[in-house]
Amino acid sequence: MTPSWRKPVGALMIIALIAIWAGVVASLSGTVGGWPILAQTLFYLVTGVVWILPLGPLLKWIETGRWR
Secondary structure (H helix, E strand, C coil), rough: CCCCCHHHHHHHHHHHHHHHHHHHHHHHHHCCCCHHHCCCCCCCHHHHHCCCHHHHHHHHHHHHHHCC
8 A cells, every 4th residue: 555645745734724723813812912811711712622623624635535
């Protein structure tokens, strides 16, 4: 069996997704820092979980080659 090219490409895509998402969230920190502490907590909890949503189709593509 030959190794699939999708695995290293998929790993790089996951790293890129995390880096981009972290950059977006960090760029909002100035605005979010002025919010009440409970709103900040909710914001960071939600943004800390939402980035996982695109991983499902991406992992499926890595394994099968299909997005659905």
